[in-house]
Every structure is written in C-alpha cells, then in structure tokens.
Amino acid sequence: MQWESWSAFWNMGGAAYFVWGSYGLTFALMALELVLVLRRRKDTVTRLLRWRRAVGKDSARGSAKEGGTPVPAMESET
Amino acid sequence: MNAPERSRSLFRFAAPHNFYPLAGRLAPWFAAAALVLTLAGLWLGLFVAPTDATQGEVYRVIFIHVPAAWMSMFVYLMMAFWSGVGLVMNTRLSFIMSQALAPTGAMFCFVALWTGALWGKPTWGAYWVWDARLTSQLLLLFLYFGFIALTRAIEDPRRADRAGAIIALVGAVNVPIIYFSVQWWNTLHQGASVSVTKAPSMATTMLVGMLVMAIAAWMYTIAVVLWRARSMILERERHTEWVGAVLEREMQAKGGRA
Numbered sequence: 001m002q003w004e005s006w007s008a009f010w011n012m013g014g015a016a017y018f019v020w021g022s023y024g025l026t027f028a029l030m031a032l033e034l035v036l037v038l039r040r041r042k043d044t045v046t047r048l049l050r051w052r053r054a055v056g057k058d059s060a061r062g063s064a065k066e067g068g069t070p071v072p073a074m075e076s077e078t
Numbered sequence: 079m080n081a082p083e084r085s086r087s088l089f090r091f092a093a094p095h096n097f098y099p100l101a102g103r104l105a106p107w108f109a110a111a112a113l114v115l116t117l118a119g120l121w122l123g124l125f126v127a128p129t130d131a132t133q134g135e136v137y138r139v140i141f142i143h144v145p146a147a148w149m150s151m152f153v154y155l156m157m158a159f160w161s162g163v164g165l166v167m168n169t170r171l172s173f174i175m176s177q178a179l180a181p182t183g184a185m186f187c188f189v190a191l192w193t194g195a196l197w198g199k200p201t202w203g204a205y206w207v208w209d210a211r212l213t214s215q216l217l218l219l220f221l222y223f224g225f226i227a228l229t230r231a232i233e234d235p236r237r238a239d240r241a242g243a244i245i246a247l248v249g250a251v252n253v254p255i256i257y258f259s260v261q262w263w264n265t266l267h268q269g270a271s272v273s274v275t276k277a278p279s280m281a282t283t284m285l286v287g288m289l290v291m292a293i294a295a296w297m298y299t300i301a302v303v304l305w306r307a308r309s310m311i312l313e314r315e316r317h318t319e320w321v322g323a324v325l326e327r328e329m330q331a332k333g334g335r336a
Contacts, residue, residue, distance in 0.1 A: 002125060009124070013135035018200055022139045022193040026146065029185050030298065037305045044309040045328045048316050052325060 092169050094311045095320045101304040108301035115294035122287035130284075139197040140284070144271055145292040147190035149299060150218060151253045153183030157225070158250035161243030171307075173239035174314065176246060177229050178307040182299050184222035191215060202266055210259035211267035214252055221249035235314060 003009040012019040091097045123141035130137040157176045164172030194212065195205040206212065225245045232238035260269045271280065271288070315321045 002128060012138065013129070015134065015136035015138075015200060018136050018196040019138050021196045022142050025192055026142050026189045029189060033182065033185055033302060037302055037309075041305065041309045044312050045325065048312060048321070049325050049329055051316065052322065 092171050094171055094174070094315050095318070097171055098308055098311050098320075098324070101308050105301045105304040105308075108297045108304065112294050112297035112301055115290055115297060119287055119291035119294050122283060122290060127283045127287050128281055133201060136197065136200045139193050140271070141287055141291045143190060143193040143197060144288055145295040146186045146193065147215070148292055149295045150183055150187035150190050150215070151256060152296075153179050153186065153299060154218060154221070154246070154253055155250060157183065157246045161246040164239060165243050165247075170314065171311075173243065174307050174310045175303070177239075177242060178303045178310055179299075180222055180226050180229070181306070182302050184219065184226065186295070186299075187215065187219045187222055191219060207266050209265040209267055210263040211256065211265045214256040214259050217252055218249075218256060221245065221252060225249070 010016060010020075091100055119141060123138060127138070127141075129135055157179045160172045160176035160179070163169060164176065191212075194215075198207070199205050225242050228245060229238045229242035232241055257270075259265060260267055272285065312321055312324065
C-alpha cells in the first residue's frame with residue numbers, strides 16, 4: 001500500500017489533474033461506448049421489426065436482390 | 079442454431095448465422111473478465127506499484143497509456159487482417175469484424191493521445207510535440223476516422239467493404255512505423271517500455287499492473303466488438319429466415335409488441 005491517507009491518494013503527489021484526467025476520460029469513453037453498443041442493439045432490433053412488418057414477412061426475404069425496401073436510418077451509429 | 083450441418087471445422091463460425099449466437103454467448107464472459115482484470119489492474123497500478131523514483135506519481139498514467147496505445151495498434155492490425163481475409167476469401171463476416179473493430183480502435187487511439195498529452199505536460203513541459211511517435215500515432219487516429227467515414231458514406235455494403243478494406247490494408251503500414259519510430263528517429267518519446275529481449279526497466283509490480291491492464295483492454299475490446307458485430311450481422315442479414323426467427327424471439331421477449 002503506497003498511500004498514507006485517502007487525501008494523499010486523490011492528490012497523487014500533486015499530479016491529480018494529469019492522473020485523474022487520464023483515468024477519468026478513459027473510463028468515461030469506455031462507459032459511453034458500452035452504452036452506445038448496447039443501445040445500438042435495441043435500436044437495430046426495433047427498427048428491423050418495424051421494417052419486417054412494413055414490407056411483409058414474405059417480401060422481406062430475398063428482396064435484397066431486387067434492390068430491396070429501404071430500411072429507415074439508424075438513430076445511433078457506433 | 080437450427081443448422082443441421084455439424085461440421086467440426088472452425089470455418090463453420092465464418093457463417094453469420096453460426097457466429098451470431100456464439101458471439102452472444104461469449105461476449106458476457108469477455109466483459110466479466112474485463113471487469114475483474116480492470117479492478118485487479120487498478121489495484122496494482124494505483125495502490126501496490128511504488129512511486130517512480132524520477133517521475134513521482136504522475137507516471138501512473140502508464141497503466142492506461144501503454145495498454146491503450148498497444149490496443150490502438152493491435153486493433154488496426156486486426157482490421158487489416160480481417161480486411162485481407164475478406165478480400166481474398168470473400169467472406170461477409172470478415173468485413174463485419176473489420177468494421178466492428180474500428181470504433182473501439184479509434185477510441186483507444188484517442189485515449190493514447192489524450193493520456194500521452196497529460197503525461198507529456200508535467201514530464202516534457204508540453205502537451206504536444208511533433209515528434210515521430212506522436213505524429214504517426216495521430217496519423218493512426220486519422221486512418222481510423224477515414225476508415226469509419228468511408229465505410230459509412232458508401233451505401234452499397236459490398237463497395238463499402240472493399241473500399242474500407244483497402245484503407246485498412248494500406249494504413250497498416252503505419253503501425254510498424256509507430257512501433258519502431260522511437261528507434262528509427264530521435265524522439266522525445268521514450269523507447270519501448272517492454273521488450274522480449276531485455277530485462278524490464280521497471281519494477282515488477284509496475285510491469286505486472288501494466289500487463290494486467292493490457293489484458294483487460296483486450297477482453298473489453300473483444301466483448302464490445304462481438305456485441306457490435308451482432309447488430310451489424312442482424313442488419314446485413316435481415317433478409318434471411320434466421321434473422322426473422324431471431325427477431326420473432328426478441329419480440330416475444332419484449333412482450334409481443336415492437
């Protein structure tokens with residue numbers, strides 16, 4: 001254990017801004033990416049279900065070859 | 079899945095309808111491993127590793143900076159690898175993997191630059207210098223952005239796949255340039271922290287903490303990329319019956335409404 005107290009830990013020998021600025025941004029970005037990836041899945045499922053209903057189950061199959069029915073745009077792109 | 083063919087070959091998972099459920103089963107395990115390893119790595123890096131004799135506490139940025147920089151390079155090489163496989167074997171899943179990797183690679187690339195800047199200021203006196211290591215790493219970030227922008231701008235997926243694959247393959251030349259830049263040029267950036275041929279130049283706990291964080295970054299990347307690839311597979315395979323069946327199940331799970 002390297003620290004005498006929690007305040008010494010948070011102070012990081014005076015380098016708090018640099019150390020916590022690094023750790024903070026990194027974990028914030030990772031959390032954001034996770035949220036976006038999981039939300040993208042929900043959006044994809046919802047949108048494809050709507051698309052299948054709109055085009056009908058039978059024409060959903062194989063319509064890619066004839067150009068297909070456009071799928072509504074994605075709401076989140078990650 | 080309902081695939082009756084029971085090929086024992088790994089190539090079976092090159093088929094999206096086999097890969098999709100496998101990815102769904104594996105991703106939570108990788109995510110759990112990432113969480114456990116991150117906590118262990120943070121413990122080692124922030125509480126166990128000693129204060130650096132010359133840099134003091136600010137060196138603790140290394141536990142983020144080096145794993146992120148490694149990941150940004152590995153991920154790009156993986157993208158190039160899958161792009162090459164896709165171009166040669168014409169497998170749909172390869173291009174999906176390549177594109178699913180890109181945002182995570184770009185994220186780690188940005189993290190490497192950001193933490194490098196925050197580490198550079200107190201140790202070099204500048205957030206940024208145009209030395210070979212930093213400049214080639216910045217180029218890597220632009221290559222990621224270029225790949226992502228290009229693959230999303232082209233509407234026809236087959237053309238988008240091929241155009242992206244070419245950027246990924248050509249840009250891969252930059253990765254060894256980044257890696258060896260500290261040897262080839264006189265850089266302000268220090269040399270490699272870990273080398274196979276030399277004894278490590280840092281305390282064992284520092285080294286172990288950094289390696290644990292690097293493995294955690296791998297696990298995180300695999301989990302996120304598998305999840306992202308699953309959405310991309312549904313999107314691309316939406317005309318197939320198996321996606322229809324997956325969507326039916328999702329609808330039932332949601333309580334019959336969508």
